[in-house]
Amino acid sequence: MRRHLPGLLLVAPALAIILFLFVVPLVGAFVGAFQTNAGFGFGNFIKTYQLYSRDIVFTVMIVALSAMLTAIFSVAIGGYLTLGSNRLAMEILRWLYRWPLFIPFIVVGQILRTFLAKNGLMNNIFVASGLISPLHTFGLLDWRGVVIAFVWKQVPFVTLLLAGAMASLDRGTIEAARNLGASRLRILLEIVLPQAAPTLMVGLTLSIVTMMSVLSVPLMIASQSPTVITVDMAFRINAYGDYGVANALGIVSLVLTGTVAWFYLRQTMRETGR
Amino acid sequence: MSLVATEADFRRSAFFDWRWLPRALGLGLLAFIIFGPLVNLLLWTVAERWYFPHALPLQYGFSYWGRVFAPRAEAMSSLFTSLSIGCLVVALSLLLAIPAGYALARLKLPFRSVILLALLLPNAFPNLPIYVNIARLFYQIGLNGTVLGVVLVHTTHGLVYAVWIATAAFSAIEPELEEAARSAGASAVRAFFDVMLPLAAPGLMASAIFVFLESLDEFTGTFFVGAPDVTTLPLLLYTAGAGGNYQIASITALILLIPSIAFMFVVERFLRADVLSKVGQ
Numbered sequence: 153m154r155r156h157l158p159g160l161l162l163v164a165p166a167l168a169i170i171l172f173l174f175v176v177p178l179v180g181a182f183v184g185a186f187q188t189n190a191g192f193g194f195g196n197f198i199k200t201y202q203l204y205s206r207d208i209v210f211t212v213m214i215v216a217l218s219a220m221l222t223a224i225f226s227v228a229i230g231g232y233l234t235l236g237s238n239r240l241a242m243e244i245l246r247w248l249y250r251w252p253l254f255i256p257f258i259v260v261g262q263i264l265r266t267f268l269a270k271n272g273l274m275n276n277i278f279v280a281s282g283l284i285s286p287l288h289t290f291g292l293l294d295w296r297g298v299v300i301a302f303v304w305k306q307v308p309f310v311t312l313l314l315a316g317a318m319a320s321l322d323r324g325t326i327e328a329a330r331n332l333g334a335s336r337l338r339i340l341l342e343i344v345l346p347q348a349a350p351t352l353m354v355g356l357t358l359s360i361v362t363m364m365s366v367l368s369v370p371l372m373i374a375s376q377s378p379t380v381i382t383v384d385m386a387f388r389i390n391a392y393g394d395y396g397v398a399n400a401l402g403i404v405s406l407v408l409t410g411t412v413a414w415f416y417l418r419q420t421m422r423e424t425g426r
Numbered sequence: 427m428s429l430v431a432t433e434a435d436f437r438r439s440a441f442f443d444w445r446w447l448p449r450a451l452g453l454g455l456l457a458f459i460i461f462g463p464l465v466n467l468l469l470w471t472v473a474e475r476w477y478f479p480h481a482l483p484l485q486y487g488f489s490y491w492g493r494v495f496a497p498r499a500e501a502m503s504s505l506f507t508s509l510s511i512g513c514l515v516v517a518l519s520l521l522l523a524i525p526a527g528y529a530l531a532r533l534k535l536p537f538r539s540v541i542l543l544a545l546l547l548p549n550a551f552p553n554l555p556i557y558v559n560i561a562r563l564f565y566q567i568g569l570n571g572t573v574l575g576v577v578l579v580h581t582t583h584g585l586v587y588a589v590w591i592a593t594a595a596f597s598a599i600e601p602e603l604e605e606a607a608r609s610a611g612a613s614a615v616r617a618f619f620d621v622m623l624p625l626a627a628p629g630l631m632a633s634a635i636f637v638f639l640e641s642l643d644e645f646t647g648t649f650f651v652g653a654p655d656v657t658t659l660p661l662l663l664y665t666a667g668a669g670g671n672y673q674i675a676s677i678t679a680l681i682l683l684i685p686s687i688a689f690m691f692v693v694e695r696f697l698r699a700d701v702l703s704k705v706g707q
Contacts, residue, residue, distance in 0.1 A: 406551060410551070
């Protein structure tokens with residue numbers, strides 16, 4: 153113990169922050185979820201189920217769809233960056249794809265709200281170029297807007313991780329398959345992707361946690377019903393000061409993410425343990 | 427391949443290679459998806475009048491910029507609040523991360539990987555239930571609606587970057603350098619300040635920038651803990667946008683965007699590969 157003491161003392165302040173500003177509020181969320189006016193019980197969960205079961209399903213669908221689309225685009229971009237034949241096209245793509253990575257979510261919410269609206273620049277361009285008539289303009293400011301925002305922001309992040317993993321693969325098998333006449337799509341799906349899959353899963357897990365945490369984007373793009381549970385939580389607090397139902401919704405989001413996060417932690421454990 | 431060959435490639439492909447058709451279509455579509463919304467933002471910052479069904483603003487001008495940057499404007503006070511909170515968060519994070527990073531990189535520690543993972547916890551779960559209860563807690567002890575409360579929330583969120591990068595920066599330094607300083611008679615404290623700290627400085631700088639940007643862009647925590655007394659730029663953006671004032675919201679968004687994009691171009695200079703490869707280990 154004595155020889156560990158200096159190290160522990162130096163780490164202690166940082167761990168104290170985690171204890172008081174993460175662990176304590178987390179316990180508070182669990183306690184608060186079961187706390188009702190009539191003492192401890194499942195009242196908040198019953199109310200949550202009655203009021204928000206539709207939004208919970210809606211949240212799961214939005215996040216699942218966004219994660220799926222993120223995976224498809226990331227694999228496509230990462231695959232082209234690894235197996236592409238034209239250096240110039242690859243350079244352009246490499247320069248292009250990472251821009252949204254550094255754009256804050258709150259800014260993503262604002263720019264997509266003005267871009268995707270019924271009278272936004274996207275529709276204006278379609279009308280001006282004669283693709284559609286002004287009568288057929290369509291707004292995407294509902295669940296579709298939220299999915300677009302999530303995918304727009306998360307694809308660069310997942311691609312960055314994935315392209316890194318793909319680039320560090322052994323080129324030998326890829327060249328061998330190419331010499332045997334395998335198409336690039338087949339090489340991507342049957343050789344490259346299986347080896348890079350753990351990295352893809354880690355990237356997607358982190359993205360799912362992010363999507364479950366973001367309040368600004370759904371608040372700005374789709375705050376009307378049905379909406380995601382982050383917006384419901386904020387509404388419960390701001391409109392009613394109802395911490396019970398807000399915490400019950402919080403527990404639902406923690407359980408949903410917890411299953412996914414557990415996988416992520418196991419993966420990191422395995423990697424740091426190496 | 428040399429640059430000349432690439433250009434020759436390009437010339438040949440651009441005019442004779444039919445494969446550029448799908449490539450150009452794909453890249454063009456991607457560019458539209460990425461830069462379309464960004465161009466829209468820029469247009470809104472200089473649009474005096476813009477309504478449906480006009481594809482472009484009817485009148486351009488900088489009158490909203492004048493309103494945003496007026497000395498007593500709300501935007502200037504939010505900018506000041508955001509910058510002060512960011513600086514305080516960086517100071518507090520480094521104060522916590524430098525000793526912790528040094529210990530994790532150099533000293534004997536039990537459960538080292540558990541400690542590294544514990545720091546990741548705030549980023550591995552949805553933030554909202556946590557912020558709700560921090561707000562409740564802070565309300566009881568009078569920290570709600572104070573700058574200190576917001577600084578604490580931002581620090582918790584950024585701590586994993588701060589400590590992990592600091593640990594990587596200290597790990598990347600050759601142990602012999604510190605040992606040499608010690609055997610030349612320097613005390614442990616002296617060796618740390620004269621040898622370790624200067625060598626780890628670029629990595630620590632990178633972690634400071636990360637933490638600063640995280641704080642600058644943070645919305646959810648500030649929304650629960652700070653609002654309505656502490657108005658940072660993201661909160662101003664949100665209220666301006668909710669009120670339909672897209673010019674003010676877009677100018678605020680641009681102010682938030684510039685440091686982040688600038689960071690994208692310099693990050694590799696601060697985070698050298700030898701440090702980067704040790705992050706999270």
